[in-house]
Amino acid sequence: MRLKVAISFILILFISNTYSQSECFQNCRQRSINEWEKLQARGVTSTDSALSCDAKILSDLKGCAFPEVELNKFEGGTLNIKELKGNVVFVHFWFTTCATCIAEMPAISKLAEENKNKNVKFLAITFNSKKTLETFFNKRGQFGSIQTILDQKMLESSFCLLSGYPMNFVLDKNGKVLDAWIEENPDHTKQEEFYKKIKVLIDSNL
Numbered sequence: 001m002r003l004k005v006a007i008s009f010i011l012i013l014f015i016s017n018t019y020s021q022s023e024c025f026q027n028c029r030q031r032s033i034n035e036w037e038k039l040q041a042r043g044v045t046s047t048d049s050a051l052s053c054d055a056k057i058l059s060d061l062k063g064c065a066f067p068e069v070e071l072n073k074f075e076g077g078t079l080n081i082k083e084l085k086g087n088v089v090f091v092h093f094w095f096t097t098c099a100t101c102i103a104e105m106p107a108i109s110k111l112a113e114e115n116k117n118k119n120v121k122f123l124a125i126t127f128n129s130k131k132t133l134e135t136f137f138n139k140r141g142q143f144g145s146i147q148t149i150l151d152q153k154m155l156e157s158s159f160c161l162l163s164g165y166p167m168n169f170v171l172d173k174n175g176k177v178l179d180a181w182i183e184e185n186p187d188h189t190k191q192e193e194f195y196k197k198i199k200v201l202i203d204s205n206l
Contacts, residue, residue: 112144
């Protein structure tokens, strides 16, 4: 009897914890819409205000468990994000015609090379088709990440994709969000701060 009670209690805790973790991402887009509607009701309609609102929502994801979604690997096969646990993980949401995404690629490649023998993984997720990626990589080369593909509707329903790309996450070894942000600078000569930010997060969590 005691064993059954103990098992039931553990199951309740597990289900409750799983729900509270995933709820961070499930409600993310709706929170963004709600906050934007509040701003509009006050007569605030600037793009900067919308971005500030989204930055706050992304900041609230710190400490949340990252969704354990199955992705299609560019090279073939699938990858479930939970397979990367045990590593600090940099997650990069991008697409092939995103200027800022392209500007960040040298920094990502540099970081991947510097951390290739450590418990660090770099994961790129896009909605572009495999054919589109092949054309892009043939022209520019890959950028030091596990390249994966997910349908755009699935991306939007699974992750906290808000007002812009690229959107970046750094996860700790338990798969929880250390930081989340949207980059806005397409100038490839001004990516040093981007590089330093990721490096500090990686180095301090190995």
